[in-house]
Amino acid sequence: MSRFWGCFFCLSFDQLLEPKPTYSEQELVVLLNEQDNDAFNYLYDHYSGALFTIINQIVPDKDTASDVLQEVFVNIWRKIDTYDETKGRLFTWMLNIARNAAIDKIRSKGYRDNQRNQPIAEGESGGMAMSSNPSVNDVGLKKVLTTLNEEYRKLIDLSYFQGFTHEEIAKMMGIPLGTVKTRIRTAISQLRTMIR
């Protein structure tokens, strides 16, 4: 195990731009598949912040977001054998687990009932439900979002941060399904150029 740590440090100094070198990620996956506790500890320390940010952008309430994060890491631990490295990076896989869990949470009846009992209502700006938390609103993807025009921003918000399907968005906004698809693709292409 100490060999693994040493290996990680020397590589992370060499490649500061990449948070984790590729083969280290592979090694991490192998160890997680062997249910290695040290590897999982490392995984948590390394990625919990990034995943928490994305969850908190979807689930504004910090305590609920923490619950979701806990659930997400337990799921990562249990489902690591379903991760297929040919389909994408480990982080992408974890990011999608986190996003799906967060969206499931805001859609659950329990969460919505709870929200209704909160004294402070969310922003009324047409379904932008999560824009009430200033601490995470302007970081990461959300920050990049603000540079998009209003319509594109709304489309990404509805599809990515609120998890609505293209069909649902088309109905909601009263525009044809094909248009929703092309506009989301265009908006997302713009995101790419901004992220770099």
Add this chain to the structure above:
Amino acid sequence: MNIKEYISSGVVESYVLGLLTAQERFEFEQYCEAYPELKAARNAFELAIEKQAMENAVPPPASIKEKVLSAIQQKPASNTSKIINMEPTTRRSSGSRWIAAASIILFLVAGYFAYTYYNQTKELKNSNSELEAKVNRTDSILNKMLEEQKIMSDPNVAVVNLTGTTPAKATANIYWDSTSADVYLVVKNMPQLPSDKQYQLWSIINGPGGQLQPSSMGLFDIGDNKKVMLKMGNVKKADAFAITIENRGNTGGPNLEQLQSMGKTRLQ
């Protein structure tokens, strides 16, 4: 497919961010295998997103790690039940009511279908046996026809036309198998006879002194046998065939005054 256009269409980013439908996702994964540049574009965006996320990481409350670590030591089932417990109880009870209602409806629907299928099966069985009987009848007729067809088309079978010798114009055809010596009769136009009379077929040989030598090929009735081929007697040599009207069950010679029709064979 233009892979450059595909890459710049936003599909790469949609894939990484989990915004594609299952179908689109499957397609994208297939293309990734075939086009290394697509895979490279995907990887580049994944790294960009990862970098962005890592730079903006906000540490979660410290207590969470402990909870996670203790949760992963437990059996999966206990965690699942914990998640279920977070749902409000009202939802569960209304859910079970719906399940009860649904299962009753399902039971009724299943009963209705079972009854319908039972009746259908009964009907099908009946019509099936009817059909079977019909097929058997048709089969036996067909076999008979095939047999006749075989005889008629056999090159060794000679046809002898018997033409009417009375105003009644009784006509018939003889099919005479030269190899087996079998004689078949097809009645074409012969009036019905009183019940005490029968037609009789004769084969006739021209004797040495001009003496006609008839021999019986069998008695037959006209009735339901119209248009059907009758198997008559068996004869190797005949110069002519003739049909007379005789008393029912005649055992004597031909009553040539009652000759109805006659035809010469071509063998002479």
